[in-house]
Amino acid sequence: MKDYAEKIQAHARELLAAGKVDCVIGYETGSDGVNARPAFVYRAEDVGRLTFDDTCTHDLVTYLRNRKGKATAVVVKPCDARAVNLLLLEHQLQREQVVVIGLVCPGIKERAWGQKGEALLGKCQVCAMHNPPIYDFLVGQPIAEEPSPDQRYAPVAALAEKSPEERLAFWQAQQERCIRCYACRQTCPGCYCTECFADRLDPQWLGIRVDAPANGMWHTIRAFHLAGRCIGCDECQRVCIMGIPLSLLNRKLEQKVDDAFKFRPGQDAQTPPPLATFNPGENLGVDGGHGC
Amino acid sequence: MTDNGYQPKIVGFLCNWCSYAGADMAGTSRMVYPSHIRIIRVPCSGRVDPLFMAKAFEQGADGVLMAGCHPGDCHYNEGNYYAQRRYALMRELLAFMGIEPERFRLDWVSASEGKKFSQVVTEFTQAVAKLGPRQGVRR
Numbered sequence: 001m002k003d004y005a006e007k008i009q010a011h012a013r014e015l016l017a018a019g020k021v022d023c024v025i026g027y028e029t030g031s032d033g034v035n036a037r038p039a040f041v042y043r044a045e046d047v048g049r050l051t052f053d054d055t056c057t058h059d060l061v062t063y064l065r066n067r068k069g070k071a072t073a074v075v076v077k078p079c080d081a082r083a084v085n086l087l088l089l090e091h092q093l094q095r096e097q098v099v100v101i102g103l104v105c106p107g108i109k110e111r112a113w114g115q116k117g118e119a120l121l122g123k124c125q126v127c128a129m130h131n132p133p134i135y136d137f138l139v140g141q142p143i144a145e146e147p148s149p150d151q152r153y154a155p156v157a158a159l160a161e162k163s164p165e166e167r168l169a170f171w172q173a174q175q176e177r178c179i180r181c182y183a184c185r186q187t188c189p190g191c192y193c194t195e196c197f198a199d200r201l202d203p204q205w206l207g208i209r210v211d212a213p214a215n216g217m218w219h220t221i222r223a224f225h226l227a228g229r230c231i232g233c234d235e236c237q238r239v240c241i242m243g244i245p246l247s248l249l250n251r252k253l254e255q256k257v258d259d260a261f262k263f264r265p266g267q268d269a270q271t272p273p274p275l276a277t278f279n280p281g282e283n284l285g286v287d288g289g290h291g292c
Numbered sequence: 293m294t295d296n297g298y299q300p301k302i303v304g305f306l307c308n309w310c311s312y313a314g315a316d317m318a319g320t321s322r323m324v325y326p327s328h329i330r331i332i333r334v335p336c337s338g339r340v341d342p343l344f345m346a347k348a349f350e351q352g353a354d355g356v357l358m359a360g361c362h363p364g365d366c367h368y369n370e371g372n373y374y375a376q377r378r379y380a381l382m383r384e385l386l387a388f389m390g391i392e393p394e395r396f397r398l399d400w401v402s403a404s405e406g407k408k409f410s411q412v413v414t415e416f417t418q419a420v421a422k423l424g425p426r427q428g429v430r431r
Contacts, residue, residue: 164387164392213350216350219389220385220386221346223385224343224381224382228381249385252384252385253381256381260380260381261377275377275378278374278377280363282373282376284377284379284380285379285380285398286376286399
């Protein structure tokens with residue numbers, strides 16, 4: 001990963017100097033001198049700011065939605081590259097207006113203020129995709145993939161084994177802590193509706209009162225709106241100031257979508273998403289059946 | 293409904309073209325079924341946003357029934373197929389969050405199936421009543 005920054009800078013310099021893009025979204029060293037933060041570089045002479053190391057947690061694809069109609073280059077890890085595919089599939093991006101600088105990623109570390117993190121992020125420990133599925137420029141040598149689906153869904157299975165009462169108690173305890181700051185929504189590359197259901201006043205789906213039932217409704221619908229779409233960057237959970245395990249809900253749906261529809265979001269930008277298509281012969285648990 | 297007088301609240305989303313007419317058929321045929329169901333008529337089972345199910349539960353429903361046209365009979369050709377996929381995922385998600393899967397039901401009821409409608413509602417109401425009131429609901 002040592003020469004990544006150099007290569008990213010070279011690509012960025014070339015793109016900006018040639019006028020192919022008017023902004024490069026990448027990472028720079030943040031104000032604590034150690035951890036990375038997102039950087040927006042508009043001039044070729046500023047590319048020296050760009051860097052990459054194992055503190056680059058952010059999913060920068062989120063920022064592309066503010067740059068509609070303007071050619072932009074973005075630095076993506078493999079999980080973030082899946083978000084590019086998602087947005088292309090859903091016609092939120094035009095392929096010719098985005099230049100993808102894809103990185104081969106060995107894993108990102110937990111953040112800690114002012115110091116290097118020790119442990120790998122949870123998502124990186126069970127990552128099954130180290131090479132970006134879409135890129136214009138590849139940085140790094142592709143590495144062998146080691147799929148680990150059992151580990152990936154272990155936390156989901158652990159909770160699913162419990163009784164409904166225990167699961168309800170678990171989620172209620174989480175929902176009581178939620179302050180509905182919507183950071184999970186703001187950081188999500190898949191949450192791009194101009195008017196979120198949570199902000200609607202008529203009908204008012206979600207009251208302004210911040211309590212467990214309303215928060216539960218928010219968590220449920222947020223997760224459902226990402227069913228078959230969540231690319232597993234886990235940014236929602238990382239930015240949650242209350243430490244609510246939001247991505248557990250996303251993993252649950254991801255597993256179900258993979259089982260039932262053999263679909264993994266963000267692998268390419270062509271396969272129709274599972275909730276926008278159907279198979280006339282299927283029975284997913286109608287007539288009161290519960291096995292689906 | 294039950295020995296201790298518990299009356300479950302059930303929300304039923306019925307499609308305008310088949311199931312609502314099926315409920316009508318049950319009524320005009322004088323069929324008897326438990327009256328705990330609150331029927332909401334929707335243009336198509338595909339109109340049932342999973343948000344409706346979540347909202348019903350948030351507002352204190354004990355069970356949610358969805359009914360639409362049989363596969364192949366949808367007035368809009370394919371609404372019920374989409375509905376089925378969404379329903380399957382939503383039930384999985386809500387079950388994971390602690391709502392028993394027995395509190396959901398999706399069934400196909402045509403306009404002529406008054407008898408089936410009364411059976412579905414009877415079975416479902418009994419199943420929900422057996423589970424008892426939901427915990428953690430604002431009342």
